[in-house]
Amino acid sequence: MKELSPLQIERLKYQPKLPSSLREGVNKLELIKGEETSSVRDQEQIKELFKHTYGKPIVTFNHTDNEVPCEIRNVGVILSGGQAPGGHNVIAGLYDALKQANPENKLYGFLGGPSGIIDGKYIEFSSELIDEYRNTGGFDIIGSGRTKLETQEQFEKSLGTCKKLNISAVVIIGGDDSNTNAAMLAEWFVQNNSKIQVIGCPKTIDGDLKNDQIEISFGFDTATKTYGELIGNIQRDANSAKKYWHFIKIMGRSASHVALEAALQTQPNITLISEEVEEKKMSLDEIISYMADIISARAAKGKNFGIAVIPEGLIEFFPEMKSLIANLNDLMGELEHDPDYNNATSTHEKFEIVANRLKDENVKVFESLPALIKAQLLMDRDPHGNVQVSRIETEKLLIEMIKTKLKEMKSQGEYVGKFSEQAHFFGYEGRCAFPSNFDADYCYSLGYNAFALINFGLTGYLSSIKNLTESADNWVAGGVPITMMMNMEKRHGEFKPVIQKALVKLDGSVFKKLEINREDWALNDKYKFPGAIQYFGPSSVCDITTVTLQLESKVCCTSN
Numbered sequence: 001m002k003e004l005s006p007l008q009i010e011r012l013k014y015q016p017k018l019p020s021s022l023r024e025g026v027n028k029l030e031l032i033k034g035e036e037t038s039s040v041r042d043q044e045q046i047k048e049l050f051k052h053t054y055g056k057p058i059v060t061f062n063h064t065d066n067e068v069p070c071e072i073r074n075v076g077v078i079l080s081g082g083q084a085p086g087g088h089n090v091i092a093g094l095y096d097a098l099k100q101a102n103p104e105n106k107l108y109g110f111l112g113g114p115s116g117i118i119d120g121k122y123i124e125f126s127s128e129l130i131d132e133y134r135n136t137g138g139f140d141i142i143g144s145g146r147t148k149l150e151t152q153e154q155f156e157k158s159l160g161t162c163k164k165l166n167i168s169a170v171v172i173i174g175g176d177d178s179n180t181n182a183a184m185l186a187e188w189f190v191q192n193n194s195k196i197q198v199i200g201c202p203k204t205i206d207g208d209l210k211n212d213q214i215e216i217s218f219g220f221d222t223a224t225k226t227y228g229e230l231i232g233n234i235q236r237d238a239n240s241a242k243k244y245w246h247f248i249k250i251m252g253r254s255a256s257h258v259a260l261e262a263a264l265q266t267q268p269n270i271t272l273i274s275e276e277v278e279e280k281k282m283s284l285d286e287i288i289s290y291m292a293d294i295i296s297a298r299a300a301k302g303k304n305f306g307i308a309v310i311p312e313g314l315i316e317f318f319p320e321m322k323s324l325i326a327n328l329n330d331l332m333g334e335l336e337h338d339p340d341y342n343n344a345t346s347t348h349e350k351f352e353i354v355a356n357r358l359k360d361e362n363v364k365v366f367e368s369l370p371a372l373i374k375a376q377l378l379m380d381r382d383p384h385g386n387v388q389v390s391r392i393e394t395e396k397l398l399i400e401m402i403k404t405k406l407k408e409m410k411s412q413g414e415y416v417g418k419f420s421e422q423a424h425f426f427g428y429e430g431r432c433a434f435p436s437n438f439d440a441d442y443c444y445s446l447g448y449n450a451f452a453l454i455n456f457g458l459t460g461y462l463s464s465i466k467n468l469t470e471s472a473d474n475w476v477a478g479g480v481p482i483t484m485m486m487n488m489e490k491r492h493g494e495f496k497p498v499i500q501k502a503l504v505k506l507d508g509s510v511f512k513k514l515e516i517n518r519e520d521w522a523l524n525d526k527y528k529f530p531g532a533i534q535y536f537g538p539s540s541v542c543d544i545t546t547v548t549l550q551l552e553s554k555v556c557c558t559s560n
């Protein structure tokens with residue numbers, strides 16, 4: 001018997017809220033079809049690649065008193081990619097809907113991510129197992145993985161597994177890449193005369209799987225609130241001791257939504273936004289000067305402390321680093337099989353081999369970096385061939401460069417302070433937290449709704465729950481064709497159909513809120529302390545959504 005903490009015991013009892021349309025069960029729904037859809041860009045190419053699943057309508061569900069039949073179904077579910085709070089509730093919602101529709105239905109969970117369906121590794125869920133994981137963080141109920149489900153052979157093996165288990169639908173819980181693969185698998189099944197349906201659920205703490213139809217991916221709410229709590233605590237510490245500058249790198253592989261949201265919750269002295277760096281083509285040196293100027297201005301007021309929030313993906317957005325990293329991504333693929341590189345006895349020797357093989361324009365930048373960062377840039381790539389930004393200590397790179405800059409400024413009489421630093425990285429701390437009430441409700445609804453989409457025979461759709469700043473009663477359940485979110489992008493030198501990633505919009509209300517306040521926050525301490533996520537207590541505290549969602553929904557509502 002596992003020992004449970006008091007909070008675990010209480011959270012297991014929490015009953016997540018569903019939109020009112022879904023509350024009476026999946027066999028009391030009617031499907032409302034909208035207009036035909038088209039992809040966000042590159043319509044002709046996407047249509048050609050997704051001949052059977054392209055152009056389908058957006059759908060929404062309404063409650064009806066007429067009973068919709070539900071044939072017996074076996075469904076399989078996959079957790080894909082990085083953990084995000086609420087994944088277990090998606091599975092719980094899916095399980096409850098499926099059993100409510102017909103107790104004979106079965107839910108299988110593929111183990112360890114997409115490789116589970118390929119290799120036929122699975123479990124069948126029981127009520128006892130599901131009950132152990134309700135409202136808990138993590139993906140440990142079946143585990144996750146980053147295998148890309150995209151080749152003919154993988155699709156054939158997946159078909160074999162589904163046939164063996166008599167599975168008629170697969171639910172893929174994942175981010176933009178995993179849902180791109182869900183769309184490909186859905187199309188492949190139709191093309192190959194299989195009736196197996198594929199439904200996606202929008203997951204990622206990064207918050208970059210969103211668009212006009214998907215207001216936010218699940219996990220963003222809890223993760224940002226967790227980081228907000230931690231930053232707030234550090235701000236209080238800094239403001240008490242008044243002796244350290246804290247450099248806090250915040251997870252989010254590419255887009256800066258997580259750092260931006262955490263900053264709006266806490267109002268630190270410096271917040272860097274990767275998309276702004278890219279748009280303004282700011283170099284690393286320019287950012288160092290910007291930060292050093294704030295440090296110096298605060299020092300002039302007697303404040304030798306402060307907080308800087310740095311998005312995880314920043315390093316890839318500096319034009320000079322972008323070019324270096326792209327070059328290294330290709331080069332590391334070649335060097336993997338290079339005996340000289342593999343037999344090199346010191347990191348220094350490896351650096352030399354790399355420097356000799358880089359394009360001329362990237363050599364100087366590579367050589368200017370501290371050894372620690374060079375070594376981190378050479379580490380293993382992820383399955384998409386990208387550098388793993390969570391393993392690059394950008395916060396330490398910035399600190400080293402700032403120290404040099406401040407020394408220079410001191411020698412010229414431009415800086416009179418004392419600089420002592422602390423480096424932090426908040427990422428994994430937030431990915432498996434107990435889901436906030438919002439994520440617990442949202443995820444349960446996404447899973448429940450996924451089964452409703454299956455029951456109406458849909459495939460190639462993403463489960464969608466909208467109107468999220470309203471109370472759950474008023475949430476709108478439905479589905480969005482995945483192809484609608486796609487465009488063609490270059491991956492490994494080839495154009496491929498992918499879901500368009502949402503980066504921070506510099507003309508959007510969320511970034512604007514930072515932009516109009518940051519000068520004030522830089523010098524006059526306006527720290528906010530969000531505190532820990534609250535699960536029990538007044539709704540104004542426990543059910544509050546993120547600043548990002550609130551601001552974005554205002555824009556959408558006022559422009560309607």
Ligand code: FBP
Pocket residue numbers: 080081082083084175176203204205206251252253312389390431
């Ligand atoms: P997903 O896009 O799969 O949700 O994962 C996002 C993320 O949490 C990023 O924020 C982070 O850069 C990355 O995963 C870390 O990956 P890993 O867990 O493989 O170290």
